[in-house]
Amino acid sequence: MRGLYIHIPFCKTICSYCDFPKRLADSNLFETYLNRLIEEIKSYKNELNDIISVYIGGGTPNVLPLNLLKRLFDEIKIYLDNSKENTIELNPELVTNELCELLNEYKFNRVSLGIQSFEPDSIKLLNRHHTQNDIMNAFSYLRANNITNINCDLMFGMPNTSLNNVKNDIEYVLSYNPTHISYYSLIIEEHTKLYLDIKNHKIKEPDEDLEADMYSYINSKLKEAGFKHYEVSNYAKDGYESIHNKLYWTCNEYVGVGIGASGYINGVRYSNNLGINSYLKSFIKDSEEISLEDQKKEFMMLGLRMLKGINVEEYVKRFKNAPTIDFPVINDLVSKELLKIENNQIKIPEDKFFLGNIVWREFV
Ligand code: SF4
Numbered sequence: 001m002r003g004l005y006i007h008i009p010f011c012k013t014i015c016s017y018c019d020f021p022k023r024l025a026d027s028n029l030f031e032t033y034l035n036r037l038i039e040e041i042k043s044y045k046n047e048l049n050d051i052i053s054v055y056i057g058g059g060t061p062n063v064l065p066l067n068l069l070k071r072l073f074d075e076i077k078i079y080l081d082n083s084k085e086n087t088i089e090l091n092p093e094l095v096t097n098e099l100c101e102l103l104n105e106y107k108f109n110r111v112s113l114g115i116q117s118f119e120p121d122s123i124k125l126l127n128r129h130h131t132q133n134d135i136m137n138a139f140s141y142l143r144a145n146n147i148t149n150i151n152c153d154l155m156f157g158m159p160n161t162s163l164n165n166v167k168n169d170i171e172y173v174l175s176y177n178p179t180h181i182s183y184y185s186l187i188i189e190e191h192t193k194l195y196l197d198i199k200n201h202k203i204k205e206p207d208e209d210l211e212a213d214m215y216s217y218i219n220s221k222l223k224e225a226g227f228k229h230y231e232v233s234n235y236a237k238d239g240y241e242s243i244h245n246k247l248y249w250t251c252n253e254y255v256g257v258g259i260g261a262s263g264y265i266n267g268v269r270y271s272n273n274l275g276i277n278s279y280l281k282s283f284i285k286d287s288e289e290i291s292l293e294d295q296k297k298e299f300m301m302l303g304l305r306m307l308k309g310i311n312v313e314e315y316v317k318r319f320k321n322a323p324t325i326d327f328p329v330i331n332d333l334v335s336k337e338l339l340k341i342e343n344n345q346i347k348i349p350e351d352k353f354f355l356g357n358i359v360w361r362e363f364v
Contacts, residue, residue, distance in 0.1 A: 007258025019189035021260025053244040073106040085243040095138035100145035112151040118172040151180035179240040301363040309347025
């Protein structure tokens, strides 16, 4: 049971907060990159027999022209045909009916729309370029082509935003009735434009207390609207939890291809070269065997991102020891009410999710 992640690093413009492996779209590089990417996918032929999820992310995958996307889809058709969930990330302003027809033809059954905000000021601050109309068109093209499992990526805690902005974003997103919402708190990463603007006092840093209020408002509103809060930043309607992301959170294996991608196969984690020239010479930059101790820590840390937490029996089955023996700190966290043990599951109580960092750092 594995996932396949394919990275398309090209973007039309660079968002002010972006810390992902990406580069400005240069059509002269598209084919060269695609050839190399396909070569890398082929090199994992033996590891890709039991793929249950294909995820094409970026960057902005729909920056590639249709003929090149089609070429990529032809190469991975066998996986698209056999996996349960095929997701592609799309920027709304670049979604066309022809693209959605192609996605439908190749059995993409899930789309993740990079929206982040519906508010024009926030969209501008983030240096994104969609309009309300783009989002509306994207939804209607997707649905007209039978792609109805749609995730909206949203963000809160942007500088200069209030609880009212979050309320507006939620009202808009619910009006589109998506099946899944990923709602991340903005992280100001070093070396981004936003970081420099804050450092140079051009923009005020977001307020932490306000962020906490936003998070609890989001949780209650989305729950009220019928979404299940199943991971710290992810909400799904019944039956629409992301299969691909759950592979990561339950420490299952995945093959990652493309610049900056990482993978986890046969107990070895690898990460690919970030620069296009270095990637053209060699796919992998680093790889390391994950020790048993680190596997246990990852299992706890990632599992505790999910609302249902980790299953004690599953832990024992994997690691032949009880989690409370391996991590006596669990008992301390339970006494501080930052963890609870219920029906054989160890989890963070939902109202303490915003303090998740205090728990997760115990398992690093
Ligand atoms: S579209 Fe995504 S990958 Fe590209 S710059 Fe924006 S955040 Fe980064």
